[in-house]
Amino acid sequence: MKAAQKVFSWSRVLAVLAKEFIQMRRDRLTFAMMVGIPIAQLVLFGYAINTDPRHLPTLIEMGDSGPATRSLIQGLKNSGYFDIQGVIGHDGAGAALASGRTMFVVSIPPLFEEKLARGERPQVMLDIDASDPVAAGAGAGAMPGIVQQALKPFAAPGDIPVETVIHRRFNPAGRTAVNIVPGLLGVILTMTMVLITAIAITRETERGTLEALLTSPAQPLEVMIGKITPYVAVGFIQTAVMLAGARLLFAVPFLGNPLAFLVAVSLFILVNLSIGFLFSTMARTQMQAMQMTIFIFLPSILLSGFMFPFYGMPVWAQAIGQVLPTTHFIRAVRAVMLKGAGFGEVWANLWPLMAILAVIATLALRRYRRTLD
Amino acid sequence: MTENVIDVAGLTKKFGAKTVVDGFDMKVPKGSIYGFLGPNGSGKTTTIRMMCGLLKPDGGGGTALGYDIVTQSREIKARIGYMTQRFSLYEDLTVTENLAFVARLHEINDIKGRVAAALDEYELRPRANQLAGQLSGGWKQRMSLAAASLHDPQLLLLDEPTAGVDPKARRDFWERIRDKADKGVSVLVSTHYMDEAVQCDYIAFIAYGRKLIDAPAADIAKEVGLHTWRIEGGNLHAVYKQLSGAPGVDQVARFGAALHVSGRDAAALARAVEPFRADHDVMEAKTGMEEAFIYLMGGAEDNFK
Numbered sequence: 001m002k003a004a005q006k007v008f009s010w011s012r013v014l015a016v017l018a019k020e021f022i023q024m025r026r027d028r029l030t031f032a033m034m035v036g037i038p039i040a041q042l043v044l045f046g047y048a049i050n051t052d053p054r055h056l057p058t059l060i061e062m063g064d065s066g067p068a069t070r071s072l073i074q075g076l077k078n079s080g081y082f083d084i085q086g087v088i089g090h091d092g093a094g095a096a097l098a099s100g101r102t103m104f105v106v107s108i109p110p111l112f113e114e115k116l117a118r119g120e121r122p123q124v125m126l127d128i129d130a131s132d133p134v135a136a137g138a139g140a141g142a143m144p145g146i147v148q149q150a151l152k153p154f155a156a157p158g159d160i161p162v163e164t165v166i167h168r169r170f171n172p173a174g175r176t177a178v179n180i181v182p183g184l185l186g187v188i189l190t191m192t193m194v195l196i197t198a199i200a201i202t203r204e205t206e207r208g209t210l211e212a213l214l215t216s217p218a219q220p221l222e223v224m225i226g227k228i229t230p231y232v233a234v235g236f237i238q239t240a241v242m243l244a245g246a247r248l249l250f251a252v253p254f255l256g257n258p259l260a261f262l263v264a265v266s267l268f269i270l271v272n273l274s275i276g277f278l279f280s281t282m283a284r285t286q287m288q289a290m291q292m293t294i295f296i297f298l299p300s301i302l303l304s305g306f307m308f309p310f311y312g313m314p315v316w317a318q319a320i321g322q323v324l325p326t327t328h329f330i331r332a333v334r335a336v337m338l339k340g341a342g343f344g345e346v347w348a349n350l351w352p353l354m355a356i357l358a359v360i361a362t363l364a365l366r367r368y369r370r371t372l373d
Numbered sequence: 374m375t376e377n378v379i380d381v382a383g384l385t386k387k388f389g390a391k392t393v394v395d396g397f398d399m400k401v402p403k404g405s406i407y408g409f410l411g412p413n414g415s416g417k418t419t420t421i422r423m424m425c426g427l428l429k430p431d432g433g434g435g436t437a438l439g440y441d442i443v444t445q446s447r448e449i450k451a452r453i454g455y456m457t458q459r460f461s462l463y464e465d466l467t468v469t470e471n472l473a474f475v476a477r478l479h480e481i482n483d484i485k486g487r488v489a490a491a492l493d494e495y496e497l498r499p500r501a502n503q504l505a506g507q508l509s510g511g512w513k514q515r516m517s518l519a520a521a522s523l524h525d526p527q528l529l530l531l532d533e534p535t536a537g538v539d540p541k542a543r544r545d546f547w548e549r550i551r552d553k554a555d556k557g558v559s560v561l562v563s564t565h566y567m568d569e570a571v572q573c574d575y576i577a578f579i580a581y582g583r584k585l586i587d588a589p590a591a592d593i594a595k596e597v598g599l600h601t602w603r604i605e606g607g608n609l610h611a612v613y614k615q616l617s618g619a620p621g622v623d624q625v626a627r628f629g630a631a632l633h634v635s636g637r638d639a640a641a642l643a644r645a646v647e648p649f650r651a652d653h654d655v656m657e658a659k660t661g662m663e664e665a666f667i668y669l670m671g672g673a674e675d676n677f678k
Contacts, residue, residue, distance in 0.1 A: 212461035215427060216478040217451045 053312025066113035075150025130168035135309035197276025256336035383433030408573030454521035464506030511542030
């Protein structure tokens, strides 16, 4: 005979608890998330993300050369804010900034050494890509002090040797919305396109409907095109909504070539759909597909330059960022919308998207064929 | 006259190191109902999938509807109706939408007319605009059969179509299958139910990837070579215990209020049941399909486990 049933039994609680642990351990993806995400977040937020970015790419326009100029450039280098990457010709500043190749252009005017020696206070100009106010702010704030310090030996004591002129391009008012909103387009497309595709295809596997599709005369390619096309349309609708919102709510300008924008958006949607498709070939359940999406979504937010200045991150984090499609897309969109870029400037961001698309699509198709068997 | 809709030989399939189907031969005559029996996990579904070109065999080959199962799966798919074991239509589409979708996949002309005809033929009208997910098992199964038959396939492959369906719906379903066969459609159906197996023209029994028996349904009992006695009355459980494993007795199985005692050696079996005549009704019985299969399954485990 068994004892009378207790109202509350710890051994029953233990039974459920033990079962839960077994299931948790069996579901590797969930387990990976539980362990991996805190570690990844810790590393990313601790090391990679830097709201006081240093070592930002800088080009010098050399109108003159001499000991004072050398001292000035050395001063910029030593400050830690500027990473001098080379010299640029006259009038090249605009294109270099618009393409995102550099964040700062320091212009030394002609006859700089002479004027300095005569105490005429020549102008040193700093052109900034201010579309990201955070990244721009640090360099802009430090610049005048660095210049005065570097040129002190060339001026009379107590005199201010040069005038530093700072020219904030693309976002003179330093509004963060101007920078965030175009980036948000990239993040939203990443999240929805990858997730929707991965789930829509995994659902067919999970519910057994894929088997029926495969027994019908429909070819795998026909099924794939038919399934993915509606989500391309969804992506374009999202883009239109975001653009309208950016314009009407946040007064974000659209200065560049709409066709270049359209090409970038189309490429990016395709890349994300193929990532979703790849995930769907690996996930057995919709839940797993969702978890996989988080693994691409988190780095896309944190390492793409969306939330934190890209060049403020350590080199290894930048390397991860470079293989994320969102990084290149956000650059392209910011260039077109805020900097008035066309195909010429955006090409540097388009070809990486194409390369990523080629790699992911090949992988996805290969895995898809295998799952059919 | 004896045209075979399925003619395969030596079909073999391995998943990793495990051989799931091993040297499987089969011929299905046109217009016949071929029952496909075997325990769970015996390779029935894998075999069916190979025979309709969905799965490439690792060895062996053959034809379905005259097309090569390895190289012409596209031709085969267009001409067969395959009802999967799991319900595989869209639960978030209505009955009509599901049928229309399948009709489009098969590029049927006059989709509307064909779907309407199917709704009538399979008596799906009352639920035509209901979501498939809300239907009960019997309705789902009828809808699946309608979907699998929309393009008038010459061969129906039904993978455990009646699993989880109530007895009345099962009966109704088998009448429909019989109708199809009368119209010249060949049917290959896998099942666990003996009352369904009896209705087939031919039966193949497969266990652990191998075919154990393949014969006209009427000859199965004879093929197995069992003799059976029926014992009724008294404490049958005690009898069951005493006879299990007794000399001459290969199998003791309970059928309702009776025990069926079977063995291959008729004389030894008669001697074994003799002592029970005093307290029980003991009579000779015809070996049924169920005894035959329980026997085969028991032997299969010994041979292949």
